[in-house]
Amino acid sequence: MTHSNRHYVLAAGGTGGHILPAFALATELDKRGHHVALITDERGAQIPGKPDFMPAHVLPAGRFGKNPLQWLRGAKAVWEGRKMAMRLFESFQPSAVIGFGGYPSLPSILASTSARIPTIIHEQNAVLGRVNRLFANRVDAIATAYPEVQRLKPLQQGKTHLVGNPVRAEVLNLRKRPFPPYEEEGLLRVLVTGGSQGARVLSEVVPDGLAMLAPAIRQRLQVTQQCRPEDLAAVRERYLTHGIPAELGTYFEDMATRLADAHLFIGRAGASTIAELTAVGRPAILIPLPIATDDHQAANAREMAKAGGARMIRQEKFGPKELAKQIKALADNPEGLANAAHAAWNCGRPKAVEDLADLLESFGGADMMDVIRVGGNNARGASQGVVAGQTSKTTTAKKESAE
Numbered sequence: 001m002t003h004s005n006r007h008y009v010l011a012a013g014g015t016g017g018h019i020l021p022a023f024a025l026a027t028e029l030d031k032r033g034h035h036v037a038l039i040t041d042e043r044g045a046q047i048p049g050k051p052d053f054m055p056a057h058v059l060p061a062g063r064f065g066k067n068p069l070q071w072l073r074g075a076k077a078v079w080e081g082r083k084m085a086m087r088l089f090e091s092f093q094p095s096a097v098i099g100f101g102g103y104p105s106l107p108s109i110l111a112s113t114s115a116r117i118p119t120i121i122h123e124q125n126a127v128l129g130r131v132n133r134l135f136a137n138r139v140d141a142i143a144t145a146y147p148e149v150q151r152l153k154p155l156q157q158g159k160t161h162l163v164g165n166p167v168r169a170e171v172l173n174l175r176k177r178p179f180p181p182y183e184e185e186g187l188l189r190v191l192v193t194g195g196s197q198g199a200r201v202l203s204e205v206v207p208d209g210l211a212m213l214a215p216a217i218r219q220r221l222q223v224t225q226q227c228r229p230e231d232l233a234a235v236r237e238r239y240l241t242h243g244i245p246a247e248l249g250t251y252f253e254d255m256a257t258r259l260a261d262a263h264l265f266i267g268r269a270g271a272s273t274i275a276e277l278t279a280v281g282r283p284a285i286l287i288p289l290p291i292a293t294d295d296h297q298a299a300n301a302r303e304m305a306k307a308g309g310a311r312m313i314r315q316e317k318f319g320p321k322e323l324a325k326q327i328k329a330l331a332d333n334p335e336g337l338a339n340a341a342h343a344a345w346n347c348g349r350p351k352a353v354e355d356l357a358d359l360l361e362s363f364g365g366a367d368m369m370d371v372i373r374v375g376g377n378n379a380r381g382a383s384q385g386v387v388a389g390q391t392s393k394t395t396t397a398k399k400e401s402a403e
Helices: 016-031 042-046 068-092 103-114 130-135 154-159 200-211 229-242 255-261 271-280 293-307 320-331 334-346 352-361 367-371
Strands: 007-011 035-040 056-058 096-099 119-123 141-144 160-162 188-193 221-226 246-249 264-267 284-286 310-312
Touching: 007 016, 007 068, 007 103, 016 035, 016 271, 016 352, 035 042, 035 068, 035 103, 042 056, 068 103, 096 103, 096 130, 096 352, 103 119, 103 130, 119 130, 119 352, 141 154, 141 352, 154 160, 188 200, 188 255, 200 221, 200 229, 200 264, 200 320, 229 246, 255 271, 264 320, 271 293, 271 334, 284 293, 284 320, 293 310, 293 334, 310 320, 320 334
Parallel strands: 007 035, 007 096, 035 056, 096 119, 119 141, 141 160, 188 221, 188 264, 221 246, 264 284, 284 310
Antiparallel strands: none
16 A cells, blocks of 8 residues: 555544544545545434545444443443444554544544554544543544643643644635625624524524624624524514514525625634634634533633634623623724734634644555655654644643633
């Protein structure tokens, strides 16, 4: 198997936050002439966007809740998934395996580390997830989306590479487009989303918060908001009462286009959301999900907020008055909003998918094939996990206590 024709397995949990970066990486690896296979669970297999060239293998993953009675069933499912992954590895013969976190990735990483197949984990959030934490000592490399990642131990920093979080090509293509013109007399386009299922708190707070803005801003609003199906009627009535034009829906297929047109984003601080906002350069008001594991959404928002590209509001403080205050601080004048957009843009890591593919290629190849490159500048030290060129950096990630 040559460098230009290798096999890679991508293992990802059954949520968009885990699996969408895997889709982006698969597309990049396919462009480089490699063969890829996906391991996920039943939920992950149903998520739209999977490249047609990539087969999906559904494995039992098991879940470990707070009830000890579930642990035995979970362990049994993981063991069965591990055996199925081992059989896949025997036939597919991957050069390396990369896990994107989530319980469905657990059997695959357990199998690859046991079989001594080079293994990488990618952490999308600013807190190392439970499954990635479990294998951090055993894998060959840890790829991160943030320069500071909580729960990452000092001894693991030497094999940690800051690459960013891969985003969809249609979003990344917007990075070179300028921030949409925002003038004192022009429209202020606001995009509101709450993750794949929407967020009720946004439906309850955002319409009333926008209504509290000064008339000079309120009269120029144009809102697009994602809502839960059961909330649509009530939210529509609120906007009608306030006289604010709003397009509502439970799902928008053209989200990239809507993000391109938006002047301001209001929503959750999931890893994929942050990656897309910073890729395009859109200022945001972020309300981290309070029940997120290890409070990772708050950690995700900190880099963008510290840079001036976002305002973070804890959900317990998220009310109409506070929202109106933060919108005014960002959008009171065109220059302020444009500066926030530029600050968000500066936080983006547009080469994330290329850097992650480089890192993956640096493991598992024949030594001679990995050293000899056309042009002589792309040598990779597979045994040391060195990434080609200057694109991926090993970062010293600090432990940070959760709020």
